[in-house]
Amino acid sequence: MVMSRSEAKAAFDAAASDGVIIAPGAAGLTVLLESMGMTLQEDQCLESIAEGIGIDVTANVNESDFFRLLEHSGWEDSENAEVGTEHVLEEIALQFETKETWEVRPEQTGAYVDTDEARNLCEAFEDLKLETTLIQSKHDAMFAEYMASNPCDEQTPARVKRAKYSRDFYYLNARKVKLEQILQSRKLPRSIVVGKFLPLFSHTTKEDHSPSADMELAATVTASDLPVFEKLFFDKWNVIEKEFGV
Secondary structure (H helix, E strand, O other): OEEOHHHHHHHHHHHOEOOEEOOOHHHHHHHHHHHOOOOOOOOOOHHHHHHHOOOOOOOOEEHHHHHHHHHHOOOEEHHHHHHHHHHHHHHHHHHHHOOOOOOOOHHHOOOOOOHHHHHHHHHHHHHOOOOOHHHHHHHHHHHHHHHHHOOOOOOOOHHHHHHHHHHHHHHHHHHHHHHHHHHHHOOOOEEEEOOEEEEOOOOOOOOOOOOHHHHHHHOOOEHHHHHHHHHHHHHHHHHHHHHHOO
8 A cells, every 4th residue: 555654644643642542453444544545455464474573563652553563464655656656767768768688678567567567578579489579669650659649748758657667568569569479470489398288378357366276277277288279279269360350
């Protein structure tokens, strides 16, 4: 969760009396965090987090301990996050200007593609010996289209506009290139390990469900299944291609 320190302090002050939250317990603190829009992950337990950093939540919790709990529960100060974002955008701008192999590194990706999928896409391009210039060409065209249909604040430098767009859309455009290459080659990208099929890219995004079930299903496909698997896939695709002229 990203929230400014001042907003988090306001939430603490509203729940506190004389500078402390009186014996809230794990349940009380969980309710407070939820009221702030913060939800713990399934594998997180506030009581265990507090115990691990030496805080007794059955006793009074002061402001310092409250912020320590927040930090260990996934809270990020939005004011610091903004500084971090500016740093990432500057790095991306420099990578574009110096024509780095990848305009955006996987760990710099934005909201729509997570770091793991970005890494998978990079590895797939390398494994299939596809030139990253394919991504750059698609990305440049999509950026030009975006700028034409989304006029930006004229006070924002052009390099920052590009960096912001690239952070969010570079790997989405890489994914489009990858799919285009699949459809042109009529071959599904994969690797065979100990006779099992491993897809070389994921279609999931941060908003999607966990890909674990998809990966488990894919792992049941063997090398001997691939001709049938590819035929079924492209038979269905051919109908779509013919119908919509794509």
